[in-house]
Amino acid sequence: MDMQSIQTFLSTTATELAIKILAAIAFWIVGRWLIGWVITIMQAAMNRNRVDPTLTKYLGSIIAITLNVALVLGIMGFFGIQTTSFAALLAGAGLAIGAAWSGLLGNFAAGAFMLVLRPFKVGDFVSIGGVVGTVHELGLFGTVIVTPDNVNTIIGNGKIFADTIQNFSVLPVRRVERVAQLAIGVDPLDAIDRLKAAVAMIPNVSSEMPPEINLLDIKLEGPQISVRPYTHTDNYWQVYFDTNEAIVRVCKEAGWPAPSALHQFKQVS
Template sequence: MDMNAIQNFLSTTALDLGIKILAAIAFWIVGRWLIGKVVGLIQAGMNRNSIDPTLTKYLGSIITIALNITLVLGILGYFGIQTTSFAAMLAGAGVAIGAAWSGMLGNFAAGAFMLVLRPFKVGDFVSIGGMTGTIHELGLFATTIITPDNVMTLVGNGKVFGDTVQNFSALPSRRVERTAQLAQGVDPLDAIARLKVAVARIPNVVASPAPEVNLLDFKLEGPVISVRPYTHTDNYWQVYFDTNEAIIKVCQEAGWPVPAAYHKVVQG
């Protein structure tokens, strides 16, 4: 073994390679830091101009991916690798991956369409893809929502875009649906008048549209009154439970008897 050749290799080629590897690591660390700063500045500028947070996050993700690819190509070019060949290889790999992951690309395309059509934005309370919750983030491939029981859930954008979307925050108010089962002999018109007054006093019930209290149905136990106040979706559950309490209080204050069927359940 020629020791001089080994020493020459270590002093030239290996040392060169080591320096390039260290330089590539440094480029990667500094590049990633710069990318974070650039994306942060762009998003901060968009936020200052009151751009939709959904659009801000979506564009931030796209810019991050594009700059990371540019960084990798730059590092490969530093090592002397022909980036044009690499780009062609990347394009070919993209076609193969696209055929295998058509669903992922479908999610990406659906996300782009949702960004244009904007059926909802971050913070909206929605029902999408069979899930109900508050929009946390619109990602490249999936939409993240927080369900009412505080569970973070990801729904593929393709499923969101291809299914029914209900946006409970799009309009200023939402109707709460409750019913009051009265006993036989209770005057339903008197009950309607009392309930209208009680529901109107509930906090966060809007005046327009006005609460709807109507004679809904007749049952063997007695008449059924529908009680439908309107409120903003942020106050939905507060108004829902307060309406239940208002119905109970009205019945107690009026001294109305318990409906026969419910009375039998209690006695049994």
Template structure:
């Protein structure tokens, strides 16, 4: 190979390759932008047609994956690579990857089942896979949960579907469980009447179902009153803390003594 041949190779072959690489990068950038736009438009269209946000995000994720695969195949075809052979290679690799990543496929299958059974939806406050929080997204392989302390947590769909699921948003209201320990000598009937009146005034506590204020237990310290208002899950912690404050306030205004264990005297 003489110098002229080398110059021809550099100026022609490498030049054409550089143009193709530049074009491929441009195709990738534009293609990714278009995929983002198409996915967003599809999700917006599903939102306008009142399709559940959970289903919309799940279908949007599937659409994004399919379009990205099509984009890669298109770029490879532009370089002259036989996409049919490449597709067969992908299929063969998919089998091997499927065996190695059976857990990922299990997460995908679990996500599909959850879309059918619908144990929860985006925005619900749930307990899934040992994590408590608000559902932000049901993805292809994992469910995104925002915990009460503002931590974004991803839980594999297989773990979600294979474990106990608690949906605190499924019912119109949920119960707040608190107790009030009374000292010996405090009339529990009067105490329950005062607490019932105070709890009924707490914001976001509905009249129906009415708060439950009942005698729960009797011990050496005195009596234990169960204080159980109901509220929507969005107001749970507000009612929880307001109930604690109401118990302390009522006890102070009524002049109840601090509960102390009864002392047993044994005669000698």
């Protein structure tokens, strides 16, 4: 083989390789665009049919990963790489990765179970994994919630599924619990009547479930009155603070003294 033949072979091979590389890049760009288009169309169709947003995002993530893997395998096949051997290698690598990343796979499995059982959905106000906030997104491996102080927090699905889940948005109303500590000598029955009237005037307090105003306990400082209005979760903190203000206002208008602890005790000889 002379030098001319070698140069011809190299130029032909380099040209074919360059064409394949350019074609692979084009396939990747077009394939990624098509995948994004498919995901967008699918999510739009699910939104039109009022499918749960949590389910929409979760299925979108799964389909996107599956289509991207298929795209990579297709490009490898275009280069003449045996994808069956690659699939076997991928399966073996998957076992090794699964052993090393068992926590991630556990989060994935927990996310799948939560998607089926649906203990909460996007927009619900919950307490999960020891964190309280509004569910923003249910991902493949973790759930994103926004806490009341506006902090974006990601919790592993495995921790959520293994812990207690409290969903404050399922029931129509939620109870606010406050305690009014009165001074010695204040008539608790009169206080109950005054507090009932004041709390009933607070905006967004439920009328279907009237506030519960009861004599909770009798302490050395004086009687304690439990003040428990009901309201929707969205109005919880507004009613919470308004209830505190109502207690202070009632005590001030009635002229009751401030409670104080007893500091002197009779010595027993």
